[in-house]
Amino acid sequence: xxxxxxxxxxxxxxxxxxxxxxxxxxxxxxxxxxxxxxxxxxxxxxxxxxxxxxxxxxxxxxxxxxxxxxxxxxxxxxxxxxxxxxxxxxxxxxxxxxxxxxxxxxxxxxxxxxx
Amino acid sequence: xxxxxxxxxxxxxxxxxxxxxxxxxxxxxxxxxxxxxxxxxxxxxxxxxxxxxxxxxxxxxxxxxxxxxxxxxxxxxxxxxxxxxxxxxxxxxxxxxxxxxxxxxxxxxxxxx
Numbered sequence: 434x435x436x437x438x439x440x441x442x443x444x445x446x447x448x449x450x451x452x453x454x455x456x457x458x459x460x461x462x463x464x465x466x467x468x469x470x471x472x473x474x475x476x477x478x479x480x481x482x483x484x485x486x487x488x489x490x491x492x493x494x495x496x497x498x499x500x501x502x503x504x505x506x507x508x509x510x511x512x513x514x515x516x517x518x519x520x521x522x523x524x525x526x527x528x529x530x531x532x533x534x535x536x537x538x539x540x541x542x543x544x545x546x547x548x
Numbered sequence: 549x550x551x552x553x554x555x556x557x558x559x560x561x562x563x564x565x566x567x568x569x570x571x572x573x574x575x576x577x578x579x580x581x582x583x584x585x586x587x588x589x590x591x592x593x594x595x596x597x598x599x600x601x602x603x604x605x606x607x608x609x610x611x612x613x614x615x616x617x618x619x620x621x622x623x624x625x626x627x628x629x630x631x632x633x634x635x636x637x638x639x640x641x642x643x644x645x646x647x648x649x650x651x652x653x654x655x656x657x658x659x660x661x
Binding site for chain 2: 482536541
């Protein structure tokens with residue numbers, strides 16, 4: 434079945450630094466990938482829709498200059514958290530769909546801790 | 549974001565019992581309703597999904613019941629097992645490329661042995 438790989442699984446960084454998270458579709462091409470954020474014991478909140486070859490679409494309230502998304506190929510999307518602060522600490526999860534009638538598959542998430 | 553309301557927030561069921569989780573949606577344009585299972589520290593995994601042209605779908609011990617007129621759908625886990633203890637999310641979307649899922653708030657299920 435379709436596999437979405439996310440890296441790293443866990444990262445700790447200092448306040449003010451930037452962190453890049455990679456999301457890869459391993460056995461299929463994804464023109465669209467989605468980035469979600471999940472706080473402890475809460476639901477998944479859509480942050481942005483990543484479109485291959487074009488600009489990402491951000492949800493209301495998500496700062497596009499803080500959460501940089503690059504979807505440079507049909508198998509890779511990256512999320513860069515710039516100038517990270519402790520309040521950015523969260524579980525970030527990407528997802529992708531193989532085709533129009535395919536289910537949405539999720540990566541295993543990245544636990545970001547900003548100290 | 550369009551809202552998907554999920555209840556209960558938490559659920560405790562004895563081994564062998566039936567777990568029932570309910571969801572309601574608002575947007576009548578939604579036409580795809582999946583359920584995801586998530587274990588701590590992991591991404592959500594698709595359990596089962598339904599489209600509005602059917603009222604029920606069963607896969608093993610998992611059944612989705614769908615009521616289009618009431619805009620509600622539910623997950624039934626038959627013969628619940630301790631290994632089913634996890635957080636369950638309902639979701640909804642328009643089934644087309646480029647459309648994200650909108651998730652409910654989740655239900656934490658604990659199955660006691």
